[in-house]
Amino acid sequence: MELIDLFILCFSLVFLVLWWRYSVTPGKCKSNNLPPGPPGWPFVGNLFQVILQRRHFIFLIRDLRAKYGPIFTMQMGQRTLVIVTSPELIHEALIQKGSVFASRPLDSPIRLVFSVGKCAVNSAEYGPLWRTLRRNFVTELISPVRIKQCSWIREWAMENHMKRLQNEAFENGCVDVMDICRFTVCSILVCICFGAKIPEEWIKDIDSVTKEVMLITSPQLPDFLPVLTPLFRRQMKRAKELRKTQIECLVPLIRNRRAYVEKGENPGSLMVSPVGAAYVDSLFELKAPGRGLLGEEELVTLCSEVFVAGIDTSTSVLQWAFLELVLNQEIQEQLYREIVSTVGKNGLITEDHVEKMPYLNAVVKETLRIHSPAHFTLSHAATEETKLGGYEIPTNANVEFYIEWMTEDPNLWKDPGVFRPERFLEGDGVGVDLTGTKGTVKMLPFGAGRRTCPGLTLGMLHVNLMLARMVQAFKWLPNPNGLPDPTETFAFTVVMKNPLKAVILPR
Ligand code: HEM
Secondary structure, eight states: OHHHHHHHHHHHHHHHHHHHHHHTTTTTTTTSOOOOOOOOTTTTTTTTHHHHHHHHHHHHHHHHHHHOEEEEEETTTTTEEEEEHHHHHHHIIIITTTTTOBOOOOOHHHHHHTTTTTTTTTTTTHHHHHHHHHEEEEEIIHHHHHHHHHHHEEEHOOOOHHHHHHHHHHHHSSHHHHHHHHHHHHHHHHHHSSSSSOOOOHEEEEEHHHHHHHHHHHHOHHHHOGGGGGGGGHHHHHHHHHHHHHHHHHHHHHHHHHHHHHHHHOOOGOBOOOOOSSHHHHHHEETTTTTTEEHHHHHHHHHHHHHHHHHHHHHHHHHHHHHEEEEEEEEHHHHHHHHHHHSSSSSOOOHHHHHHHHHHHHHHHHHHTTTOOBBBOOOOOOOOOOEEETTOOOTEEEEBBOOGGGOOOOOTSSSSSSOOOOTTSSSTTOOOOSTTTTTTOOTTTTTTTTGSSSHHHHHHHHHHHHHHHHHHHHEEEETSOOOOOEEESSSSSSSESSOOEEEEEOO
8 A cells, every 4th residue: 555545544534534423324314214224333334244244245135134124224334225125115116106216326436437427328317317318218229110220230130140159159169158149239239329330340349348347337445435536546547548448449430420420421331320320310419408419428428328238138138048948958949849830940030020929028038037137226316305115215325126036036926946938928927017017016127117227128129039049040058068057146237157158059
């Protein structure tokens, strides 16, 4: 530790003592009726208790739920976290009191670098900026018209995807499912955002920056003790360098697209979508409340949000689905039979077909139930002091909805740990609503209410289409040189600790 760090640390401690005495005491808010929670240490609350546990936060949450019930508080440094775990309370907050719980809490300095001060759909506070960005996102990216208009992009990407699968199997004897799907989903989203077909290396660069951004923006110590931020100068420096790389990677695409839209120029013939068909085209003319016309930095943030939100989530669902299909050959065969009876052995599976394949949809829903990519929604915040489950929820608390818990509840699901797609055709999954709007809440992999995932239809389409095409073309088998290991790890999403490698045989 350098001398300057020691000085900052001492100064921070003095500041913390003063701040603690005069402003925040763990478990206290104006009304002093926060949900119960584990007693914390002075200054840091439960923060170091969590760190010293040396196991993932999720396992601790499970223990605390058993002790304190469906809603409890953790004082993590300067941040108050209210953890909500029961379907009833999640429904009450996100649907019945939807507008009250629709905001986002303060962002860490590192996250602010990437969101240019919360100028993104996922991070904007509930208000006019968020409304404008989200409305534009929905119209320009996932409206039924737009989805139809972009289906040629998926066709093109899927053709390359199938060739890559074949090549990788030929070269390595097996395929890395997550890796190969990531590339394809990334190339689809790049083309949807910028209307461009770009070289493979460029797509790989965008994907790799996206992964790094996800890692660097995940919670770190200064998020909970902002007073320690100066001690993390190196991380901040790294974040700024990464932001520069991200800008260098995406700004040329933005400039090329602008030249194409405004002057009809198309150097290198990268631009392939007609003017007005790419997401970024709508952002060029969008007037964002409080910001006016958006600058290049904001465009980088809004487009990379699509990659951050859309690549890892969809590909981790695909990876888990293939794990289950590799381990349960009978389920894979049943899916194959449905595909053959719908389009034949070699018929082209279209986007319209996948909607009409009940078993395929059941396999995807069962994967989302058992292997939800997100165990929590993003952090929420209340727009005004409110009540939940009889407790006070202050506006400065992070409200964390633990959506995964309900899918393991034996009162809601029969044999919840067993992968059984049939339950969605006849059984406890029939009629289950993934959005929570119909009343009974049994699984919410996309969240619910105002901040629910706007990419649901697009994400589901990508997963369904890729799964169907890949099962139609190949039989998927475990790799005999390294049997699949279902151990989870918590990156940005919940993924397989040892990525799935499978052997594929042409059907
Ligand atoms: C299987 C795929 C996906 C899953 C499981 C998923 C899940 C989620 C979840 C749990 C949230 C947090 C909701 C909340 O905070 O209450 C979310 C938010 C979001 N997702 Fe997705 N997502 C998926 C695919 C996508 C795709 C493909 C896109 C974009 C093309 C996308 C864009 C977003 C955005 C922009 C938000 C923030 C919404 C807001 O704050 O208003 N997601 N998603």
